[in-house]
Amino acid sequence: MRTYQRPLPLLWWVRTPAYLRFVIREFTSVFIAAYLVLFLILLVRVKAGPEPYAAYLRWLASPAVLGFHVMALAAALYHTVTWLNLTPLALVVRVRGRRVAPAAIIAVNVAAWLLISILVARLILR
């Protein structure tokens, strides 16, 4: 059986701000994937020895690559904020039969995110 599909303009998400925000959120994952590839190359360079590692760090410090990482950081933060804001929809917590307010769940998530970030930074930076 074939169902009828209403024809849509090719870029149906451009003109409606909510749809555009949705598509931007989906495509933050492209920056995340690109960062992970650069991070994987960092591991490969570490394995190759001190010289390749130092050369790779110099390449990472070039303006274009540094600019990419700043954009990737912005994309990752956008993903974090939207992801944590959605958790109350996926996670309904009840305490003594009463539903915990969505804002409280978001607040706990943001606190956990900040705590984990500080912990990771302290572990790596000593």
Place this chain on the structure above:
Amino acid sequence: MMSTRRSSEPLWWLLFAAGGTVAAFLLPVQIFLTGVIAPLGWAPDAFHYERVVALLRHPASRLYVLALISLPLFHWAHRFRYGVIEGFQLHRAGRLLAAACYGTAVVLTLVAAVVLARL
């Protein structure tokens, strides 16, 4: 007749959700550390070669780094697959796109596992 063929969708969705959570909690700090602080030389002791190797050789670090790379890649694969299919109306190429996206995540996960194991 009802189809009894099982969908692989729950597996991909589970990996998507796990990857989205790992990315949300760990990637901002991780990008800032290895993409900004390390290249700019703001923490030379922490990113000294011997120290980085010693840190990465710890079994807990290897597991952490593997999860950090692999799970968000499956998150990307899922979002990119549906983002491209819906955003550019490429429903006809759906199967090919799914195979390319999840395949990329699987291959990069294997590469990361091999590099980490041999470090």
